[in-house]
Amino acid sequence: xxxxxxxxxxxxxxxxxxxxxxxxxxxxxxxxxxxxxxxxxxxxxxxxxxxxxxxxxxxxxxxxxxxxxxxxxxxxxxxxxxxxxxxxxxxxxxxxxxxxxxxxxxxxxxxxxxxxxxxxxxxxxxxxxxxxxxxxxxxxxxxxxxxxxxxxxxxxxxxxxxxxxxxxxxxxxxxxxxxxxxxxxxxxxxxxxxxxxxxxxxxxxxxxxxxxxxxxxxxxxxxxxxxxxxxxxxxxxxxxxxxxxxxxxxxxxxxxxxxxxxxxxxxxxxxxxxxxxxxxxxxxxxxxxxxxxxxxxxxxxxxxxxxxxxxxxxxxxxxxxxxxxxxxxxxxxxxxxxxxxxxxxxxxxxxxxxxxxxxxxxxx
Amino acid sequence: xxxxxxxxxxxxxxxxxxxxxxxxxxxxxxxxxxxxxxxxxxxxxxxxxxxxxxxxxxxxxxxxxxxxxxxxxxxxxxxxxxxxxxxxxxxxxxxxxxxxxxxxxxxxxxxxxxxxxxxxxxxxxxxxxxxxxxxxxxxxxxxxxxxxxxxxxxxxxxxxxxxxxxxxxxxxxxxxxxxxxxxxxxxxxxxxxxxxxxxxxxxxxxxxxxxxxxxxxxxxxxxxxxxxxxxxxxxxxxxxxxxxxxxxxxxxxxxxxxxxxxxxxxxxxxxxxxxxxxxxxxxxxxxxxxxxxxxxxxxxxxxxxxxxxxxxxxxxxxxxxxxxxxxxxxxxxxxxxxxxxxxxxxxxxxxxxxxxxxxxxxxx
Numbered sequence: 001x002x003x004x005x006x007x008x009x010x011x012x013x014x015x016x017x018x019x020x021x022x023x024x025x026x027x028x029x030x031x032x033x034x035x036x037x038x039x040x041x042x043x044x045x046x047x048x049x050x051x052x053x054x055x056x057x058x059x060x061x062x063x064x065x066x067x068x069x070x071x072x073x074x075x076x077x078x079x080x081x082x083x084x085x086x087x088x089x090x091x092x093x094x095x096x097x098x099x100x101x102x103x104x105x106x107x108x109x110x111x112x113x114x115x116x117x118x119x120x121x122x123x124x125x126x127x128x129x130x131x132x133x134x135x136x137x138x139x140x141x142x143x144x145x146x147x148x149x150x151x152x153x154x155x156x157x158x159x160x161x162x163x164x165x166x167x168x169x170x171x172x173x174x175x176x177x178x179x180x181x182x183x184x185x186x187x188x189x190x191x192x193x194x195x196x197x198x199x200x201x202x203x204x205x206x207x208x209x210x211x212x213x214x215x216x217x218x219x220x221x222x223x224x225x226x227x228x229x230x231x232x233x234x235x236x237x238x239x240x241x242x243x244x245x246x247x248x249x250x251x252x253x254x255x256x257x258x259x260x261x262x263x264x265x266x267x268x269x270x271x272x273x274x275x276x277x278x279x280x281x282x283x284x285x286x287x288x289x290x291x292x293x294x295x296x297x298x299x300x301x302x303x304x305x306x307x308x309x310x311x312x313x314x315x316x317x318x319x320x321x322x323x324x325x326x327x328x329x330x331x332x333x334x335x336x337x338x339x340x341x342x343x344x345x346x347x348x349x350x351x352x353x354x355x356x357x358x359x360x361x362x363x364x
Numbered sequence: 365x366x367x368x369x370x371x372x373x374x375x376x377x378x379x380x381x382x383x384x385x386x387x388x389x390x391x392x393x394x395x396x397x398x399x400x401x402x403x404x405x406x407x408x409x410x411x412x413x414x415x416x417x418x419x420x421x422x423x424x425x426x427x428x429x430x431x432x433x434x435x436x437x438x439x440x441x442x443x444x445x446x447x448x449x450x451x452x453x454x455x456x457x458x459x460x461x462x463x464x465x466x467x468x469x470x471x472x473x474x475x476x477x478x479x480x481x482x483x484x485x486x487x488x489x490x491x492x493x494x495x496x497x498x499x500x501x502x503x504x505x506x507x508x509x510x511x512x513x514x515x516x517x518x519x520x521x522x523x524x525x526x527x528x529x530x531x532x533x534x535x536x537x538x539x540x541x542x543x544x545x546x547x548x549x550x551x552x553x554x555x556x557x558x559x560x561x562x563x564x565x566x567x568x569x570x571x572x573x574x575x576x577x578x579x580x581x582x583x584x585x586x587x588x589x590x591x592x593x594x595x596x597x598x599x600x601x602x603x604x605x606x607x608x609x610x611x612x613x614x615x616x617x618x619x620x621x622x623x624x625x626x627x628x629x630x631x632x633x634x635x636x637x638x639x640x641x642x643x644x645x646x647x648x649x650x651x652x653x654x655x656x657x658x659x660x661x662x663x664x665x666x667x668x669x670x671x672x673x674x675x676x677x678x679x680x681x682x683x684x685x686x687x688x689x690x691x692x693x694x695x696x697x698x699x700x701x702x703x704x705x706x707x708x709x710x711x712x713x714x715x716x717x718x719x720x721x722x723x724x725x726x727x728x
Contacts, residue, residue, distance in 0.1 A: 090484030120454030188615035220675025251552035311584025
């Protein structure tokens with residue numbers, strides 16, 4: 001049994017995190033962003049790489065999502081005006097000005113945390129926004145404040161509903177972080193689809209069939225053909241098939257769609273190129289219960305899960321976030337591991353923008 | 365493809381809803397409940413039967429959950445003292461006094477709705493409680509107020525984490541209701557396990573193998589043997605297997621566990637017989653966006669989903685709650701359908717408590 005398939009086929013090279021952040025931020029500035037915004041966007045991407053979430057890391061500058069292309073084609077507003085349009089005790093609404101979701105996202109989540117510190121809970125909605133990177137970033141922001149955080153976004157179509165064959169909604173992620181006491185925090189960051197396209201791409205490159213239930217063929221039924229799945233581009237909801245309760249994954253995706261899109265005033269299930277909306281929730285556990293009691297309960301939960309008997313052939317039970325924290329410790333100690341192709345792509349972009357190439361650790 | 369397998373093997377009989385409510389409430393009074401509390405508990409059960417959620421309907425009086433037994437054995441406090449122990453703008457905490465979760469649940473959710481009407485959002489936590497019936501009931505309460513509602517609870521062990529073989533946590537449901545405009549509301553009410561035990565029982569009675577991924581055998585690996593699954597009593601998380609991303613279903617169950625148990629100050633993953641905790645969330649969409657815009661977006665979402673192209677062999681795409689609303693319309697028009705065995709069991713209970721038998725529609 002495998003937890004996940006790595007996207008990295010070749011041995012990674014290591015890059016200093018601050019150097020990488022400055023490099024990406026400088027590239028974003030050359031592409032039109034204000035310096036402070038460029039730094040924010042770069043930090044969200046680099047944190048994804050620190051945690052091993054390559055799909056939302058600096059590769060997004062050039063990959064299919066293609067931030068550089070979005071900026072060059074004017075499809076992302078480079079210098080968005082961020083406006084707070086609703087300011088209530090429990091709810092705020094933000095307009096992202098059509099720019100990177102990281103810019104409005106970090107501001108909205110910070111505000112949610114400030115307000116939750118006063119009232120116990122706050123919801124911040126961001127509308128008229130663009131891709132916000134790794135959803136987990138915003139949930140993780142809560143941990144520094146000793147709070148519980150939730151971040152979600154709607155997204156362009158990629159997933160078919162149960163009984164459907166068309167990709168009508170997005171991978172609509174749920175990221176949820178909760179601090180513990182002496183244990184590492186619980187950090188869940190998941191798409192509500194069965195898997196992401198990136199994982200299917202890895203199987204296609206290796207010539208392996210994909211498990212039935214990851215993606216549909218043109219008839220809307222599960223396919224094992226990775227190449228057909230990439231051509232069709234229709235993921236299945238978490239739960240995969242009706243008999244394994246895919247209506248639940250589909251329902252959770254709609255829960256996210258409603259919290260993001262409907263509370264933002266639309267659009268729902270935004271077509272490719274349309275603005276997206278984000279949902280941020282902050283809860284201050286210390287306002288419900290003594291913080292020491294909360295922390296003791298969290299530690300008890302996490303320790304009991306890790307100590308529970310593994311299934312035949314499995315090593316042990318993991319908790320959400322464990323793998324990413326381990327990856328992060330390694331990246332902090334030894335530099336951020338990047339696929340050589342990503343470094344080559346970034347260097348080409350750096351060349352185009354006149355900022356040269358990246359320094360790789362061990363190169364000196 | 366089938367959406368669900370009915371628990372009803374024999375043709376149901378029909379019972380008048382108000383008659384059933386009074387019958388069950390009277391039985392609960394004879395078992396020690398105060399009249400108002402008995403009515404509340406009965407109403408939650410009868411609403412489950414109205415919506416076709418038999419597992420949380422009046423059958424729970426005598427089934428494995430066995431409310432009558434719990435009361436007779438003093439394991440549920442018949443006349444709990446409900447206390448509000450935290451009263452903040454955004455968060456309230458309630459002590460259920462060890463009684464039926466419906467009693468504290470209805471009060472806590474009503475309070476959450478009142479507070480959300482003032483501040484936009486409110487979270488109510490109930491601790492020291494017992495089984496609260498159908499989670500959807502509390503989420504549905506939000507619809508009458510034009511609000512979005514969420515209800516969850518932790519529960520005694522029945523599900524194994526990914527890579528585990530022991531049932532260490534409960535079916536930890538997520539119920540989420542959101543009003544629409546002219547369309548019926550969106551109502552998701554799901555266990556975070558792949559399925560519930562009731563569904564496996566139906567397969568066992570019919571001698572059918574269960575799909576791999578519903579439940580584990582003693583080795584923690586998926587079994588197709590319905591009888592073995594019922595003996596082992598270890599459900600799998602939504603997602604079923606590691607390769608179909610069961611860590612997501614497991615993670616969502618822990619999200620529920622944290623929102624309920626940790627915010628209540630424990631216990632986490634309560635063992636059978638221990639008190640459970642509930643989480644209620646109310647959001648007033650009219651405080652984020654013009655209500656007319658919210659409703660228009662919801663209608664757009666639901667209509668586009670229903671109109672999307674079905675998969676090969678499927679009739680059409682459904683939205684969460686559709687089936688239950690259809691069941692409810694039928695039950696309101698023709699009486700509540702109950703399995704004859706449930707009616708027989710209730711009549712036996714009525715005999716024991718000296719309140720006689722139930723009147724069945726069409727019997728006159």
